[in-house]
Amino acid sequence: MIKDKALVSSLFGRGSLLAAAACLSLAVLPGAHAQQQQAPLLGASQEGNPQQEIQQYCGSIVDPARDQRYLLQKQExxxxxxxxxxxxxxxxxRKAEYEDWLKRRNAFLQKAKAGLVDIYKTSKADEAAQQFDEMDINIAAAIIMQLPARQSGLILSEMDAKKAAMVAAIMSSAVDPTTSRDPS
Structure with missing residues (x-):
């Protein structure tokens, strides 16, 4: 045992001899250390108010918990x-794709409309009237409106009277400034 004290004294110096002895006794008797540790903890909790200790604990972690909650909310x-x-x-x-598609569609429709109007400009009035009688009334009115007035008059005179009257009504409502552009 004296050899151990000399070793400890040389390692830690004379002031730490007591601390080294305590460590050595703890290493030799672990059960005694555990009992010594439990006694102060139990004594401390029995001395103070348990509710107060709980409140102190909760009070000490409330700010870090709030900060963590805010951090999680910010991440979310x-x-x-x-x-x-x-x-x-x-x-x-998708909007850009749709606008591009709509632009190409409108350009195609303008070309088709111009071509269709050109076709009916060169056709005979009685033949065109037969085709307009079979066609959707709104499409017929749109095409006839773009034809020269003289040719439009000839075609309307060759068409079925009821259908020609409906086409004329659509054409007049299209140029009427009091007609709402929104059909609803």
Missing amino acids: LDKLQADVNERINTLEA
Whole structure:
């Protein structure tokens, strides 16, 4: 045992001899240390008010818990914002595609309409009237409105009287400034 004290004294110095002895006794008798540790903890909790200790504990962790909760909420909001931004980008891409498609469709319709009007400009009035009688009334009115007035008059005179009257009514309502553009 004296050899151990000399070793401890040389390692830790003379002031730490007592601390080294305590460590050595703890290493030799672990059960005694456990009993010594339990006694102060039990004594401390019996001395104070348990409710007060709980409140102190909860009070000491409330700010870090709130900060953690706010951090988690911020992360969730950031994730949701990223999702919204991604959806907005997707919608903007689709909108651009749709606008491009609509532009090409309208250009095609303008070309087709111009070509169709040119076809009826060169046709005979009695033949065109037969075709307009079979055609949808709105389409017939749209084409007849774009033909020269003289030719439109000839075609309308060759058409069925009821159908010609409906076409004339559509054409007059289209040029009437008091007619609402919104049909509903």
